[in-house]
Amino acid sequence: MQGNLSLLGNPNFWRSRTDYLQMATWDSLCSTEPMYQTLRDNLDFAQINNSQHMRLAVTATSLRTGGPTTFSNHLAADAHEHAPGHAAVRDQITPAHIMSSGALPPGFPAVRINDEAYWDGGLFSNTPIDALLNLLEPDEIDSLPIFTVDLFRTDKLPVPQNLMDVQTRALAMQYENRFWAEYGGDAGLEGFLDMLEQIDEALPRDSAVRRHRAYDWLRRLRALKNIQIIEGAAAAAGGDHDFSAYGVRRAYEAGRAAALAYPPSAIQSPRLRAVAGARPSAA
Numbered sequence: 001m002q003g004n005l006s007l008l009g010n011p012n013f014w015r016s017r018t019d020y021l022q023m024a025t026w027d028s029l030c031s032t033e034p035m036y037q038t039l040r041d042n043l044d045f046a047q048i049n050n051s052q053h054m055r056l057a058v059t060a061t062s063l064r065t066g067g068p069t070t071f072s073n074h075l076a077a078d079a080h081e082h083a084p085g086h087a088a089v090r091d092q093i094t095p096a097h098i099m100s101s102g103a104l105p106p107g108f109p110a111v112r113i114n115d116e117a118y119w120d121g122g123l124f125s126n127t128p129i130d131a132l133l134n135l136l137e138p139d140e141i142d143s144l145p146i147f148t149v150d151l152f153r154t155d156k157l158p159v160p161q162n163l164m165d166v167q168t169r170a171l172a173m174q175y176e177n178r179f180w181a182e183y184g185g186d187a188g189l190e191g192f193l194d195m196l197e198q199i200d201e202a203l204p205r206d207s208a209v210r211r212h213r214a215y216d217w218l219r220r221l222r223a224l225k226n227i228q229i230i231e232g233a234a235a236a237a238g239g240d241h242d243f244s245a246y247g248v249r250r251a252y253e254a255g256r257a258a259a260l261a262y263p264p265s266a267i268q269s270p271r272l273r274a275v276a277g278a279r280p281s282a283a
Contacts, residue, residue, distance in 0.1 A: 002247065014107075027105075030109075032099060055072070055074045059121035059131050070134065071089050077137060080130075103120050129224070140223075141219075153232060154173050168235050172234070196218065199218075
């Protein structure tokens with residue numbers, strides 16, 4: 001009930017539109033103006049834009065190209081900035097960039113950045129691995145652990161029994177990771193990564209292929225061997241529309257519980273394994 005009532009608005013997030021006389025020209029059901037102020041009040045954008053402190057990339061979907069655009073405070077020295085349909089832009093991160101990555105239609109309006117309109121990046125991909133790879137410097141590709149979170153479980157769940165179950169399952173499937181099937185076919189990700197290593201060993205050091213940008217990107221994909229998956233819980237009833245205080249708190253606690261349940265022994269880096277093992281108390 002709280003989730004449904006939250007559709008009426010959240011004073012620090014969005015408000016329902018009331019300009020009904022202009023309804024024929026609406027491009028969204030809500031105004032997200034309150035969230036811009038919330039972000040300005042709660043985030044230190046000077047710190048966020050200090051790439052020596054943290055690297056951040058957010059991905060939105062361009063309404064002009066139909067493909068993803070990644071905005072980041074850092075790009076690696078040999079990053080791939082202009083792949084077909086996918087632009088990687090180093091920019092000063094602002095509240096608008098954060099909002100663009102979550103501008104999910106038809107509820108939320110598109111966000112304009114540099115005279116371009118953007119919707120939620122998840123419309124194109126909920127696991128924009130390209131954005132991450134472009135943040136990694138060459139000496140980090142083989143060693144830096146990568147964590148990805150499956151927001152909602154979609155496997156081994158009962159068949160939906162009513163319309164609420166159907167909506168919840170459909171949204172969970174919409175938001176699940178997509179990149180697993182892209183690499184290796186039935187050999188899987190592990191087979192793909194093993195093939196990369198074999199190609200690199202077999203290719204002569206002076207081969208012109210090594211200077212090809214496509215080969216450079218292929219080699220950058222070897223970072224996928226460092227991926228650690230944190231499995232989320234099953235989606236809550238109603239899926240993604242519950243922005244009540246109760247719903248937000250429940251999502252926060254579910255995410256924290258999933259991270260704490262991740263086995264430290266699965267992490268390859270001894271230093272990170274030690275940090276993961278030092279779990280805080282329930283208090």
